[in-house]
Structures are given as C-alpha cells and as structure tokens.
Amino acid sequence: GISGQDGAYLAKLLLSKGYKVYGSTRDSSICDTSKLSKLQILEDVNLLSLAPNDFRSVIKAINSINPDEVYYLAGLTSVGLSFEQPVECMESISLGTLNFLEAIKLNEKKIKFFNAGSSECFGNTNKIIANEQTVFSPRSPYATAKATAFWMVSNYRESYNLFCCTGILGNHESPLRNKRFVTQKIVSGVWDIVCGKSKELILGNLDTWRDWGWAPEYVEAMYLIMHTKKPSDYIVATGVTNSLKDANIFRTGLFILPSAPALAFLFILISLILNNSKVKGSGFQDKSNYLLILITLLMLISSIFQVFFINNSYSEILNKNATLIGLFNWIPFFWVFCSSQKFLKTKEDRKHTSLILCLSTIPVIFSGIGQIFFDWHGPLELLNGTIIWYQRPIDSISGLTAQFNHANYAGSWFTFILPLCLAQSFNNIPNKTKKNFLRIILAGIITCIFLTNSRNAWGSSILSIPLVLGISSLRWFVPFLLFIITLILVTTQNYLESGIQNILRDIIPNKVWQEFTSEGFKNLDVTRLEISQEAIRLIINNPLFGIGAASFPIIYEIEKGFWKGHTHNILTELSVSYGIPCTIILSYFILRILVKSFNYIYIKDKKNIFDRSIWTAVIIFLLSQQIDIQYFDGRISLLFWILLAGLKCINDENKSLIKNES
Helix, strand or coil, X not given: CCCCXXXXXXXXXXXXXXXXXEEEECCCCCCCCHXXXXXXXXXXXXXXXXXXXXXXHHHHHHHHHXXXXXXXXXXXXXHHHHHHCHHHXXXXXXXXXXXXXXXXXXXXXXXXXXXXXXXXXXXXXXXXXXXXXXXXXXXXXXXXXXXXXXXXXXXXXXXXXXXXXXXXXXXXXXXXXXXXXXXXXXXXXXXXHHCCCCCCCCCCCCCCEECEEEHHHHHHHHHHHCCCCCCCCEEECCCCCEEHHHXXXXXXXXXXXXXXXXXXXXXXXXXXXXXXXHCCCCHXXXXXXXXXXXXXXXXXXXXXXXXXXXXXXXXXXXXXXXXXXXXXXXXXXXXXXXXXXXXXXXXXXXXXXXXXXXXXCXXXXXXXXXXXXXXXXXXXXXXXXXXXXXXXXXXXCCCCCCCCCCHHHHHHHHHHXXXXXXXXXHCCCCCHHHHHHHHHHHHHHHHHHHHCCCHHHHHHHHHHHHHHHCHHHHHHHHHHHHHHHHHHHHHHCHHHCCHHHHHHHHHCCHHHHHHHCXXXXXXXXXXXXXXXXXXXXXXXXXXXXXXXXXXXHHHHHHHHCCCCCCXXXXXXXXXXXXXXXXXXXXXXXXXHHHHHHHHHHXXXXXXXXXXXXXXXXXXXXXXXXXXXCCCCCHHHHHHHHHXXXXXXXXXXXXXXXXXXXX
16 A cells, blocks of 8 residues: 555655565556655655455565565545445455455564554444444444454454554545545645636535544554554544534634634634534643633632722723723633644644635735735725725825734734745645745735834744744845845945945835834834833732733823823733733743743754744744734734644644653
8 A cells, every 4th residue: 555645654654764665556567656756755665566355466475575564554545435336445455454464374474464444443432532442333334344354453463473453543634645535625625716726615524523633643653553562453543533614614714814803703713612512621621721721710800809999099090891801802812722722733734724824814915915006995894894904095004004903913914924834835845836826925925024114023024034944044044134234224324325325215115214213213202111111110019910901001191191002012011901920820821832842843853844833923923022012903812822722732742742652
C-alpha cells in the first residue's frame, strides 16, 4: 500500500530512520506514484508488483526480500465503495492479511507484522468511548473485512507466537488524501467554487461523527507499535470526535466573520453548542482551564461589589450596568476558548482554519480597496442590518477602514491574518495556481495594512515576518528593515532636506510619511504615558475590585476635560474594570500557554510554519494591545481566543506525544 496516503508518509518516516524501504502495488509499472513524488522520496524506495490476494505472489515477495518488518496498508479504503464491491473489499483486506500472516509463519526469520485496522469496526458505540476491549459491531463490508483481519492477526499472534499487531486507526487526513474523502472533497470543492469552476459542493451524511487525526502522526504511531517490547493491539486516535456538520458550521462562521459578524457569531455559537451537547465532556474538564473558571468568579464578584457595595466619588456618575455588560467582552470568550479546541486538535485542523481565515479576508481587501480608490462608503446594510459594512468616507478618516469602524481596527484584523497568510503562501505547495492565488491575497493584505495609515499595524506587520519565516529570513529582513528606517528618516526629518527628500515626499502619500512627524501626532491631546498615569492612579485607589467597565473615559473627561475612550493598554483597562487579581491570573494563564507553545514550536519542532504563524498572530496582537486597544471589537476578540485555543491544542498535542514516548 505504498502508493496511498499512509504508505507514502510511512515510507518517508522509515527512510528518515535509515530503513531500506520496499513498497508493493498491484502493478509497479503503472502505479500512481504522485504521493511519493510530492514527498520527494520516489527515487529512494524500491517498488515491486504484488497481488495481496494471491498467496504465491505474497510468499515470493517475502522470501526474496526477507524483510525485518511488514506494514500491511493495502486494500480498499472507502466505506461507501465497499458496498458496491464487497468481494474485492473482503479479498484485498481479509485475504491479503491472511496471506501475509501465513507467509511470515512459514519463513524462518522472525518478521514483525503490522496490520492497519479501523475504528469503523466498532460501529455505533452510542457515544461510549471505545477502547481495545470494546466489542466490534461492524456496519459495512469494509468494517467487516477489517474486523476479520483483526481477529486473524490476534489468532496468529497467540497460536504461532508471531510478533504481529493491529493499529485500530481513527480517521486521519492530510493533503495527500484522495478527493473522494470528505476533507479533501470539501477543500477541493471550495477551491473550485472560488476559481469559478463549480457553483456547488455536494456532500453525503453530515451528521456522521468521526475522530479525525493527522496522517503523519498516525504512521509514527504504527512505527511505535512495531517497536513495543510485547506485541499487542492499540487504538490510534485523537480522543475527540467531531460531527462533519458541526465542523462545517464552525468553519462557515469563521469564513464570514469579518464581513457578517452577527451571522458568524450565530454559526460559531451553534457549532459549539451542538458539539458540546453531543460529545461527553467539555474544555472545562481540562484542569489547566480551571483558571478561567476562577477568573470568571472573580469578575462576577467584582461586578457584584461594584454594583451593590462600593461607593466612591465616581459612583453617582458611572453606569453600574456597564460593568455587567462588560462581562460579555470576557466570559463568553472563555467558553469559546474551551469549546473551540475540538475543532483545532490536529495540525491539519489548524492548517484548514488558517486557510479559511485567509479566504475570509478577501471581502475586506475588496471593500478596502474600493473605499480608497473608488470612494465606496456606507454604512451598507443587508438583511435588516444583520450585515453591516461601515465603509466610512475616506476624507473624514486617517486611512482604510473597510468593514470596520476605524482604521486601527482594520489594521488589527489584517495584522492578525498576515502571519497566517504568510505561512500559507510560503509553504511548499505543489499547486502553483493555489500558491499564486494565496500570494495575491497576501499582497492585498500588505497593501491594505499600508493604506490604514496605522503605525501600530505597520510595526506589527514588520515584526511578524521573521517570526513566521524563521531565522533564515533575517538575511534579507534586516537589510529591508534598515532600508525602511532610512527611508523614514530621509523623508521626515527636516535637517535632511534634499532633492531626494522632495522626490520621496512626492512619491509617498502625505498621510503615510506625516505619521512619523509632528503632523501625525498633532491631534493627540495627551500622550500615552499621561493616560497610563491616570489609569494607574485609579487602579491604586481600587486595586481589588476595580471601578467598573467603561468607567475610564467618563472619569478621564471629568478630571481632564476631554474624552479618551480607553486606557490604551489592555492590562490597565482590565484592572480598572475588574481589579488587579483578575488581570494577574488572566495574564498568567495566557503567558503560560505562550511560553509552552513557544518551546514546542520554535525549539522542538522548527519546521511547522502553520503553528508558527498562529503563535506569531497571537503574540503580535498582545504586544500591540499594550499601546492601543482593538480587543473590544467582537470579531477581533473572537479571533484571538480561537487562535489561543489553537496554541493550547499544540501544547496538549506535544504533551501527549511526550507521554507516549516515555
């Protein structure tokens, strides 16, 4: 089965460990070797023709190669197709397994044998988690054939003392999957719709529940099973089941998030509720999430004290209900963080989520470009205001806003998506059309970031590049950064007046270069430091419970005579709203996830650019929130907590891997 998804990944793994790999197909002369080519190992494996249902063919191959290990991954792999071709299914899986076991039994060498089983053998478990002792109840010819092969392996192990094992594999996916499998069917279908090749995507039963994993990890499990001291049978799965319908609803919500936030929130809410109601357990059963429960309790206690017990010089002018309303900026997102982890468990889940978020930004790019160059403005409303595109007139603002109500919010969204799009664009994608399309999106994001005229967005985007692309990018990034700094200095500093400066000022839009001069700061009534000093004063006077959500702008206007909408620092804003204890515990919770995931992503697994991009998006956003706050746009806060959930899944994934290795 070397020409399949698992065979190709397993061959690559074994080659990396110094194995000499032989792979069999029915006819090696016409075999589809595209998967081996994609992994760049075609020239390193030895292909041979073999018919698993023909005992003579099998024993000839065993005797001529005399292998140390045999991994049997061949056979029909489609449940649906097994109903149409039940005889071929039974022969390729059950008879093929029997032929190899018999050939190994007759060989004098102690050959190890691995059989690729299937979780389909369990059938309907009525939501009870299956283990190695769960009784099989197959519901298809495919599952019946796999169950037969399982018992053959078990009997040969006990009767003939062979080292033979079965890995009972849950569903596992990768880019090498054929298009008839549902994940690739969805990805390819959406891609065809985007490219105008198709108008619809037709799927089968969306209510099916499956445990989906990442194929490269599953073949590593096969290798580990073959190197246990005592042969046995093992379930290989993530431990989390998902409904295809729920996953699609969740991803649809992400896709429309920037353009139709009300509908997006509804889709995501429905998917999380459905998933939690059908799967036993929730994210709050994870002990590491108990801190969120503690923070929730502290916020509630602070709110109760502010509303009913605390009286100060500002009590009469503050709206105490704002404190209760402000809880919705935090507590619901704690639940989203815990519940959305089910959709981000594997590397492939996170990769798909990253791609969907990149595609979701196309309407934002489109509307932003239209706003700047074609004077599109709104607000534009659809479905009785369910979908609103603000599209402010460009003359009245500093830069591009697209569907957001301020340029800084648009800049924050784009800098969130930039690392994800960098990873998608610079990953080794064999499909040139797809790669070029993603790079067009990347160019659009970079253009829009430039047009927001947001210093915060500019700085964040520049910092993202080396964090995503790695140390090797510093060779060109450092000269690029020095060039940008030089360009800014030459363009803005009056003591460098020259003909070059005049040329640059003619080329670069005034709103851009003036952001780095006194002109760009003239509308600031007060510095960030002065705002922070006032916020710290309020925090010191009310350290335990805070003053209340949305209290700072009202107090600041009374004290200073002009309005400032927030403290321009997310930590002081949270401390003013609900007290220092909440801020410290939440900061510790997030920092712990970031530190652990940094260790896995940048030190242990340096090659995974997709996980690197998620870490970059989260850390850059958090850093940007120390000098300005965009968190309170629901789209941005939702995106932050979902991506943070992705980092939590990376930690859990590596923790499980370390535990298994030990």
